[in-house]
Amino acid sequence: MSTPHRTRLQAADASVTVLSNTAFVTDWARRYFGPWWNAFEIPAGSVCAGPLVTAYLDDKAYTHLATRVRSCPYDEVTYAKARLLLAQDSTGTITGISPDEGLAYRSEQLGGHVTLSGRTTEPLALATARIAREMIRAALLREGWTLLHASAVVRDGRALLIFGSKGAGKTTTALLLAGHGAQLLANDRVFVKAVGDELSVLPWPSAAAVGLGLLDALGLYDVVRDRLQAGEQLHPTQHQDVTDALVAGHREPLWEPGGKRERKVQVFPDQFATWFGMELATGGRAAALLFPRIDPTSAPAVIDGARTLGESDFMSGSTEDRYPDHFGLAAGINGGGSDPARTTVTNRLAALPHHQVVLSHDIQANADFLAELAADL
Incomplete structure (x- = not known):
């Protein structure tokens, strides 16, 4: 054929x-x-x-x-x-x-x-x-790359890697920085490899999940709604309830039955550029690590803490629940990379600046704070 x-x-x-x-x-x-x-x-x-x-x-x-x-x-x-x-x-x-x-x-x-x-x-x-x-x-x-569970943005070739558990603010941080001068490299995971004295970073293309509430807070809700009403489409993995909510103008978070998992907007990679005006990065070199958390009662600030990388910050077979290697593509390789490669990356990342930050529900204050922090890295 x-x-x-x-x-x-x-x-x-x-x-x-x-x-x-x-x-x-x-x-x-x-x-x-x-x-x-x-x-x-x-x-x-x-x-x-x-x-x-x-x-x-x-x-x-x-x-x-x-x-x-x-x-x-x-x-x-x-x-x-x-x-x-x-x-x-x-x-x-x-x-x-x-x-x-x-x-x-x-x-x-x-x-x-x-x-x-x-x-x-x-x-x-x-x-x-x-x-x-x-x-x-x-x-x-x-070839020795590892796959990290992180968001990432790039400014002048320097990549800021953003770590945290679900709800910590990885996506919020990345999109705020991408909307204020940085290039978006990754929404949820990123490849890293030690090359010479540097850690090279590559993106992992995927649809990005953004909650309705966050979309509204970022000022992007009306952009998405207008595009949908004009006949354009988001990624087809998006649940129909989310599309219906957007078209109807509902801005509150939408939850699956039971309330344990939020149903989110699924954005094509290229829609960050064509819909939101965010530039995408094709690579960079790791420069710093950021560990955000959300606290509506606090002003955005750098805080004290001893957060370091852990097992949950690497992708692995146990975290790839949707796409197990049923077709023998990885030939037994751990989904996050070989143990020697992961050890090297962990040690190199440990030597980079670490910043633990708290973000509030004030999006503009968060954006100003993060832009200033990123400019100093």
């Missing part, structure tokens, strides 16, 4: 080529990864070396693989919040189907070539981008 549409993704020395019989898939990959990873169209007929992801919009191909999986012993697992039927043959080829999404996967060459077949364009494009990103991640981890 012909695959005339081709896009290559490049992050440091890692690359993946996405091929498809529909432009929707390759256009999606260029949009999703373009600002942060070098994603560009390559001519049909060019040599496609290195890891490959091939995506076919083809109902018959999906049906064929679905029949093969069900005809042999398989395991039922969860991947990207969907049911996945997974089988592996004697050659190591891994085949899986997601019946609810109409997707089939086939991973060969020890994860070096993954073929997807799908019944509809959007699920196929999302799945293809997800696999391509995981292949880049695996390649970077093999």
Whole structure:
């Protein structure tokens, strides 16, 4: 089957080529990864070396693989919040189907070539981008990068890494700085590697989750609502209740049943630039660590404390609950990087300036405080 549409993704020395019989898939990959990873169209007929992801919009191909999986012993697992039927043959080829999404996967060459077949364009494009990103991640981890659970911004090439548990204020801090002169490098996780005497930093492209209340406080709510009413769309992983709330003008936080998890706006990476006017960074060198927390009763300030990096600040297999390595892409590598690489990064980060800060509910005061702090780093 012909695959005339081709896009290559490049992050440091890692690359993946996405091929498809529909432009929707390759256009999606260029949009999703373009600002942060070098994603560009390559001519049909060019040599496609290195890891490959091939995506076919083809109902018959999906049906064929679905029949093969069900005809042999398989395991039922969860991947990207969907049911996945997974089988592996004697050659190591891994085949899986997601019946609810109409997707089939086939991973060969020890994860070096993954073929997807799908019944509809959007699920196929999302799945293809997800696999391509995981292949880049695996390649970077093999090359000694680690993956941190942090937000990050860059100013004049110097990266400020922002750590904290859920609700600590990582996203608030990053977006306030990005809205006041810094470049946004990462919303939730970032690659780091010791290169010479410096720690190089790379982004992890992903949709960013921003709560309705925070969106309103940042002055971005009306921008998003106006765009939606004009017919534009946010990331399709966003819950429909969030879209409905935006269109209706509801600005209060929206919670899942039970009230334990907030339903948030899912922003495409490129929408930070096109909707919010925030510039995206493609890399930097780590310069300082910031540990924020929110206290509505306090004025924004640097505070005393002994917060240092811990296990929860690194991504790992245990934290990758949505995208386990069912397709053998990482070949046993820890999801946050090898132990030697993590130790080196931990030691290098420990030598950088650490700042623990408290932020209030006064967004303008927070923005002024953070801008001044970042300018001094």
